[in-house]
Amino acid sequence: MRNDEQVWRAVDARREDYAAFSDRVWDMPEIAYTETRSVAEHLAMMEKEGFRIERDLAGIPTAVMGEYGEGGPVIAILGEYDALPNLSQEAGLAEHKEVVPNGPGHGCGHNLLGAASLLAAAAVKDWLRENNLPGRVRYYGCPAEEGGAAKGFMARDGVFKDVDIAISWHPASFSGVNEAVSLANTRIDFTFHGRSAHAAAAPELGRSALDAVELMNVGVNYMREHMPDHARIHYAMLDGGGIAPNVVQSRAKVRYLIRARDLPELNTLVGRVRKIADGAALMTETRVETAVVSAVSNLLGNAPLERAMHDNFLRLGPPQFDEADQAYAAQIQATLSEEDIRAAHRRHGLKVEKGKTLCDLIVPLENRGEGGVGSTDVGDVSWAVPTVQARGATCAIGTPFHSWQLTAQGKSPAAHKGMVHVAKVMAGTAVDALRDPALIARAKAEFEERTGGRPYESPLPPDLAPPIKAMGQGV
CATH class of the missing domain: 3.30.70.360 (Alpha-Beta Plaits)
Structure with missing residues (x-):
């Protein structure tokens, strides 16, 4: 059995448990630095998987890490679980209907993000154990991506200093390697x-x-x-x-x-x-x-890791959505504008295909997107350690992020399929690095070239503490 098939089977064996796990996090949306119930769900899952656990990373109560393995290279897989204010929405609808008036909601898909990353880490754990190989896989539970810069505080505190490579992902309309461009x-x-x-x-x-x-x-x-x-x-x-x-x-x-x-x-x-x-x-x-x-910080790309991740996408193929998934996606698209749908295609350098509701391809690695660019605290990790990110198709094409439409799709069967699909990509990329020291060496060589060999410098003031109280109060 090929290494990727072995680790993908470990992902499939957990798909129902992790879909339910993602749904539980969706049900308890918590904004930056207040993710106490969400992180408790992650800790319970890590304990069930047998990870060695560290809490309160960088002095942040909702930042955690689970590790498995001994010796060898250290592969980090990053997850998130914070929600956004004022995006409460009932699941599975194609109309705006709040669960809690003006309440928070998972309008950026971070319930899926954390679940898929932990799912990938658990599958790599099984692969290490079954093959009796040196190496360590870590799941980093990172709070407060939405405005709180938790990964920046974690990077400044040296949380990733002994990591060889870092892997992450984000929900999207299309599947492929994330273009390493951010502000x-x-x-x-x-x-x-x-x-x-x-x-x-x-x-x-x-x-x-x-x-x-x-x-x-x-x-x-x-x-x-x-x-x-x-x-x-x-x-x-x-x-x-x-x-x-x-x-x-x-x-x-x-x-x-x-x-x-x-x-x-x-x-x-x-x-x-x-x-x-x-x-x-x-x-x-x-x-x-x-x-x-x-x-x-802005994102720093890493071509060797991006090529390795793209190869996993190609071996796996696009997510397999069924007619029911397509029908619900069409209902969501009916609430969107044509510009929303065009923008989603442009963001991935794709031509618009009229009538397409869900992703059925892998975005070519050479594609360059057009349009607006956001920000992410993964950028700080990418300046501290070689980093690669995936985009996983989990929603109707054109769905704006930070919208009720995205929240509505967060528990859908299509979202679960996309979550499992990208977990396989991340797990396969991690296994490629663990079994091929040359890949890690190439990633580190490019990292040194791009950074000029300079150590990571945090954009955060040295005396600034994580804004746990301020962000928790929503100010």
């Missing part, structure tokens, strides 16, 4: 302090912190014309100064998310945004305080 980003809170006063009787005595926030927003909006096309800046008002319009607001707070192609470009943009904040404070005679909440 570095940082989140910064700007808090303005002014002076309260009666807005009618003595407005001249007040200095409005809310005015300062509004002027900062105007300044950043003018800046947008004069920054790189691929850079992005977003903001959210965290504190508008209260609900009384007849009181001059003495305190107001805004959070900015700044994205750029790489860390040097990001640092330049951050400096410009900070100057605008200082200018707004100067114009309003207020004072501004800044606090970095999180920061992540």
